[in-house]
Amino acid sequence: MKTLTFLLLSALIALCMCTGASDSDTKSVGAGDSPSDEGVFVKRDVAAAVARQKRAGGADLSQAQLESLREVCEANLQCEHMMDTEGIIAAYTAYYGPIPY
Template sequence: MKNLTILIFCSMMTASLSAGIPDSSGPKSESPSDDGVFVKREEASTLVRQKRAGVAAADLSVAQLESLREVCEADLACEHMMDTSGIIAAYTAHYGPVPF
């Protein structure tokens, strides 16, 4: 009975000690806090941002953007793309280059 108690005690102690010690023999696992993998949202948006061909939204007036939006709302596919990609990308994809 004493041997069984000591054996259980030793196995529990071994399990608790080994749970806290990282395994140094295996490959190093990268944690989410490593600096090389994650970047801030602002940095990512500047790195991933692509220049659109043609007219930029800043070049058009509010009235011109609204007229493009009205044309694009008549087509459901264009309207969906307008919501996800922007008015100029949607109009260009469905109707060709911006007329003004």
């Protein structure tokens, strides 16, 4: 999971560096142009609302319960892959049904 996060972060940094270099070479700044018009940035309150929605799914389970779900899901390679990409709750419910706690 740490490797996937590192690779994703590295790709994001590389993408930002590439687009930043090409923008400074070819972009002509007009009267209405500003960095916030590019659509890359999100306002703080919108980002906070999205982050809260993402965490809400696993907020009612304790660490021990999440760990037991991970142990069950790690026995199945397909479930383990889905766990890394979609999250433990989505993977467990897709392969084993509703969460028993």
